[in-house]
Amino acid sequence: MKLKNHSVIILLILSVWVGCISPPDDFPTVPDIRFNDMEFVQAPGADSLIVTINFRDAEGDLGLNARDLSPPFNELNYLTDEQGNYITYSNRPEDAPSFNNRDWVIFPLINNVEIQDTLWVSENEDYYNIFVKFFIKRGGSYTEFNWSDPPYFTTFNGRFPRMLEEERTRAIEGQIRYSMLSLGWNSIFRTDTIRLELQVQDRALNRSNVVSSPDFTLSQIAR
Template sequence: MNCKNALVSAGVGLLGMVACVTPPTNFPSVPEIEFNSLEFVETPGQDSLIVSVDFRDAEGDLGLNATEIQPPFQELTFRRDQGGNLITFRNRPANAPPFNPIDWRINPIVNNQEVRDTIWVEPNPNHNNIFVRFFIKRNGVFQEFRWEDPPFFTSFNGRFPRILAGNNTQAVEGTIAYAMVSSGWNNIFRNDTIRVEVRIQDRQLNSSAWVSSPEVTLQGIRRR
């Protein structure tokens, strides 16, 4: 068995991956994942919530390198008016959202040139290949905790790197450990009961099913 290890920076978090290349044994073309673990790690300044999933895939077309930013993996789509012009905050239509760091970008690079203005954008979900949803228990019922909403305007979706080099295809299985870094886990969730859901996506844009962690508290999953 030929195993590979990778540790890369992934925006809001770090991502560790162990992938083992194996002969095809009826692995699925659409990636399959199973929940493995959820762990809370406290460090000075920043803490990490680490979710791990086990995966299987027939082609091994999992992962995106940092340089893969061309369609369909670009980070943003720049909104334009009927004349094909970029929509600025100053000339925004009535249906445009208020300023926030998700829907607007200041001085973005468009077609390899910096645009000195605030431009209306639409984040491209296919820029990422690992997706995480959070749920918090209130009055005995889980409700989604949306990081994209005010006041946070963020996301813990991200990327993991290519498992196989180049365009090689081969059945793979292994474990992805995705660390979401924040200084606010304790402040936000305190003693709340939470759970997370995770899915991954291959380069053909095939998505796995969502898998869920059990319900936990930060204290209950703290690394000792």
């Protein structure tokens, strides 16, 4: 899934602070998060929209490393026909989408074998462990700005690394600083009032509560 589409280039950068403590009674099995801060940093290249959240988790099973690609953490699902064959672009059914970087993959590597074709895929949400939604406020109502729609065909969902390398259970708390880089922030949102919603997910696939940022414009949170 490519993250470069039209005038938007996305890069996700994470910094994580973790504190490990003796498990208190009120630390949840399902991750608990709280909104902390938002900032917009402009640079000669891509600009950064940075959100910081606080988290607590009783087991410490937060985070995915680069090698965590086996199910249920695989990035893509390859769609098949009734006979179990992969659906290629040249033999796509009438209801298949036209070519785009979200729904089709060229020469994918499956079980360490490169498939010399273009295959129809669907995104596996469990590949990610942090989820971000954007909303624009107009006339007092919020409308979701869906990055997966044309012309962008992308996502700001991402991964943060494992908090603890060892597998033993340990309560943790800390902060995740999630930086989203793009050339298109100002051209897309301009003076719009925006709100973000965020969730995280642990390796047991427990989704946290949803937290919302305050309403903001890019100029209001510029640093």
